[in-house]
Amino acid sequence: MTSLRTFQHEIDEIHNREVARQRALTSVSGDGDRPGEKGKNKSVTKGKAASTATKEEPKSIPAQPLNTIGSEEELDRVFELLVSTSETSHATARDVLASILTRRRGEMVLRVGSHTPKVVLYGAETADTESVGLGKNLNADDYERASQRLKEIVEDMGGVATTLSTGTDPPRSHVLVRLPPASVSDVPEVRCAVVGNVDSGKSTTLGVLSRGSLDDGRGKARVGLFRHKHEVETGRTSSVGMEILGFSTSGKPVLPNSQVVGSDSAAIVRRDKLGWENIAQNSAKLVSFIDLAGHEKYLKITLYGMTSGAPDAVILMVGGNAGLIGMSKEHLAIALALGVPVCVVISKIDMTPKNILADTIKQVTKIMKSPGCRKAPVFVENMETVVEVSLSLATERICPIFQISNVTGQGLDLLRTFLNLLPSSEGDQTKFAKDQPLEYSITEVWSVPYVGVVVNGILNSGSVTAGDTVFLGPDPNGGWAVTSIRSIHKKRHLVPSAEAGQCVSFALKKVRRATVRKGMAIVTRTETPPKAFRRFEGQVLILYHNTTLQKNYQAMLHCGAIRQTVRIIAMDNPNGVLRTGDRASVTFEFISSPEYIKEGMKLLFREGKTKGLGVITKLVS
Template sequence: MEATPEDIEYIRSLISKRLEQGRGEALFEIGLEEDDSSMHLTKEQYQKCLTTLELVMVDLHADFADVDEINLLDQTDSQTTKMSTKSLEDGVIGHVMIRKRPKSVQDMLEIRIAVVGNVDAGKSTLLGVLTKGILDDGRGKARVNLFRHKHEIESGRTSSVGGEILGFDSKSHPILHPSASGRKLTWEEVCSRAAKVLSFVDLAGHEKYLKTTVLGMTGSAPEFVMLMVGANAGMIGMTKEHLGIALSLGIPVLVVVTKIDRCPPNIREKTIKELTSILKSKSCRKIPLFVENSHDAVMTAQNFVSERLCPIFQISNVTGEGLDLLRNFLNILPSMTKYDTSLPFHYEVNETYSVPFVGTVVSGILKTGMIHVGDRVLIGPDSTGQFIPTTIKGIHRKRVSVPVAKAGQSVTFAIKNIRRSTIRKGMVLLNYDKDQPMPKASRKFEAEILVLYHSTTIKQKYQAMVHCGAVRQTASIVNMQNTVLRTGDRAKVQFEFVKNPEYLVEGTRLIFREGRTKGVGKITRLLA
């Protein structure tokens, strides 16, 4: 039966609403009833559905891709047994990814993913393989272009918060570098063709760079964490530490087991057993799910909104095994964090630069609101807690100049008449209104904390490094409910920053650490 004009209008309205909710993309399942118990589409009917979709896409300025078409005759899982014999004879279900064509870079969907794991787990190599579209030679050829400093190239180890992007167009095709020419695509070229961009934050795996890794996890506001585990090494070194930080911040985790091409089967099996045991433990409470085919990738990405689910991929950067499944999963992965553009402008500074002929440039995450080129803003707090008025001279998103930036985007601002030496990480840009009182910075704040580990007892005047968003500063406990705190204790405590006042927001999560001591918490009240 052909679709009527009323059917097409209903479908158009439904898809439009879902696209708005999904910030420009939506995944639809075609071929199952709502209760998932009976099928009703033949192959011919399924093709008619796709033809109808093509008509609807024209008005919505969008495209779709059939990311997973499954003939149920090939499936033997428990869901298949529920189907009647008649419906199984020619029944088809499929998943369709619908994505709007962005008018410009400022409308592009972005998802940030922090890449963590022990040193030599293959983090930078995987990013090089995923984004460049070339396989590794087994000696780290794919990762060289990701290093930012000379000492990183010489040692082969990441020591800073690096970044790389992977773009997908509106038809879900990955935007990879052309292998024939050997030329790398610039970020501008990727973004000009992309409808969705995954921003990978490549974090250091060595123990001596742990504070940089924690800052990257808190300051870059990742929506997901990709934990890398070497199949030949297992859960060693900083792997458990990084997993613990992700769990403390409440960020969903996916695990990628690398180097399966060079790992003996018994060692690989031991690594998998140890990994699943840790994920199922009381401290993690995760449900490990091994992604072995396209159907698994689609279903896991759909249900990844549950913090308990933990997809596990087994890949090789040399042979390419498992890479297509991971890339398909990343293509379907939905944006989870909701940002509000109606709230006042609030931007956190993660990095500062001095650009010739431009001046001072700051990089960070736009938390709430929106901003235009030429708008007046406040930057601060300085060492005395004051905010200084300035003007936004230019906005860049993924190295592309844009006229406006919205909440949830990672952008860079060129600011007027401000020296780089006066700016530090953790400062904020806020909305400027001369009729409104100046914002206040806080030196003291109250937080509900949980001590994850401490070898002895924590008492008043105890000092630790506090990470809260882009803020990283030593703070001292000036008051607390209990006389002493030990591992596993929860309490309300009052912190005071040792050096500078900071701009904080109630409800923000924090991590404090000192040596092997670790704790997490949430800001409940701002004091003086």
């Protein structure tokens, strides 16, 4: 028996090793797009060099996560320069701060003064939680001088410094420093998957957050999010819905303007319509919500949204009056299996009796501390805690817990601030490499009148410009078609180019809708098209199965944007069967058509209640 936590560490190591090897091979072959070379065809000689180069494993990927750029020592040095009375010191502080902001893509949170240790702030100690306060200790005069000078420097750079939280004894504050993006292409985006059981308040919460108006207690806020008639009639989400919330340079949400029409006795609040293109144009940061289905029969849609959307965080909605029941546990297990950070939002606290709410909180706390989760629950009740958990969510084993009411508005400000501060993974070179060849996963396909085929997806690597000629595939025979990018849209706003980590839409030239499906890829055009594979080997762990898995067993495989039925054709287990908790090397075969896959890609397969987790270790011709 192999524990889930141990297996996750192993597949993460395999994934990182394979990604590093593939990037190294690309660098050796010269197949990566260098600045000024985007869209150019590479020679067949270089393509062959990539396939015949020795498989040397580099020590590490030369990249650094965004939320770790700018060490505490470097930031302490900034404040030492700020409290100085020398103009030369101030100029040096400006240069250092500008350098850190450039590396962090124009956004960071600074701790001015010495802050409360996380152990005290969170109310629970974990193995990776700081037990000492972060930030440089400043007296009252130095604190005021540093705060004032910081705002002047940021304003001089054209940005905005917004104070998020303050404290005394010692004086301290969190300051959000944000520079306005040059264009919509440069607006960072955070992707959040919203999951939870039926009637837990997912769509209602998203409606309130994105539109700014409170709910009436009867589902008024969620109606605008439904995409189909049966969703309006039943009140149940059955598709992957998308909503966006924009934040300005000062950190305020970009919401539609409202006006009160009528007398006091019959007043009606009317809100202007604000399209995605308007939100993107007026925002310095975007939060995209993937609204997923909560009903059991739509589990395949929810699972596809969580695997194909590459979310930076998962928001687990829990109804305060119902608790963590039904599909909520299933969704939590999937998020943990995929290794995505989780935060819990307990809704409907205005209508839940105190004793029932206390039971729900106790249940959530118990589940988060259980051996299967091993996360420290942190109840977010003030702005200082909000800032710290938003910065630590991806690096520490914590689970922020919010309590909100969509009718009274209680707790919504804390949740909005948390979303505003979540770091985007777009510029994270460990996940998305801009200097690698173009690779784009298709998650949605439409046929738009007078435009043609439009696809939506995520750029896994590389960069692309409108007019570039690319490969589209694979088709049912494993072949690739040549097409070109007619135009690129980001959140329905026309942009000239896109780079790794961004979620954008392409309008394709001379492509028929019937030939494009979800799970296909768009890659750099070369003399030799990439190869699609029908068979592959993978290290898998059976999370649950009520009997035994044997040869020829079929299940639905989720691997990034790929969703297709696979068949087990071989396994290295001596008994020839797999049970719950067993780990083995299994050879799979796609039933329908070959797919564009790579070694190191994580996979999740399911069939009914059966679930398995794994990673691709070898591609079989």
